[in-house]
Amino acid sequence: MRRISLSDAVCAQLGEYYTFALQKWSLLEQTRNQNHFFVFFNQYGQAFYPESPYLWFRNFLKKHQLRYIKFHDLRHTSATLLINQGVHAKIISERLGHASITRTMNIYGHVLSKADKEAANKFDLALPFLAGIKPKEPERYSE
Template identity: 50%
Template sequence: MIITLALITGLRRGELLGLEWHYIDWETGVISVEQSVSLSPGGDAHVKEPKTKGSRRKVAIPSAMLRELQVYRAHKADEFEKIGDRWQGNGRYVVFCHPDGKAFHQERPYLWFREFLKKNGLRYIRFHDLRHTSATLLINQGIYAKVISERLGHGNIGTTMNVYGHVLRTADQSAADKFESVLELKSDAIQHITDEI
């Protein structure tokens, strides 16, 4: 679930770990990014404000993802029922946590993802690369850079352009190539008219 959500939203690892259930709008399918989990000097996970002012944002998710989250929420509710008074969520109900509600250490997704890739014979990428994959998929679908920038929580569009400039240039070349067939059709039409004259 965390991998799918990372791919679809482009949220940072800490933002995924800081996501609480009440930040998901079940009516509109919008996630509010309001906090992040980071490590304290003692190595414990703690919740803090997002990375930058622009990091506080709303990210829409497709209805299929919303349905998957509802199934996952029912699973987590069962865990909550079983754990009873041993709950250690400290008043927070985060989406991704230990069965007893305790927040995951920030390295947990990375370590789990690394093992998942190895076990399934997949090429190694960092967990953070799921964020880059999300942005690249959106660029290749023709989504405006400004929209992608806002989804990623970049402070300004310049950051997005700097990080994904090479992908945007490739997408731009692909767009230019699409005009090749238009120009060929036009050229053929002109040739046909000239032949008839």
């Protein structure tokens, strides 16, 4: 068990969902588990079966014609996005629950090397400017 921080946007969405869940929960008085309040529950107020999130995710991918990935791959996607945003590897390691930063570096080292190359390229913008040479403008992507 570990604690991780959630973004303000996720907390707001969970707050809205919690209000919805409480309303729905009270409608399930007859069938729900009287001893537990499950934030995410099935139509009877009971906990989901363990494979339910995976099945929902698989159907979501099919419905939206997205490439199939394993549910666990979302964990890797999260780590990769955080690396690309410049989050320190130690923080990512703790969020993933790795025993050491070494494990994180072994798994995501290839992504970190790309981020390092991008960091090195940022000197191209800063150093010529310090030398009095106008820096090149970064490439812009058009949508």
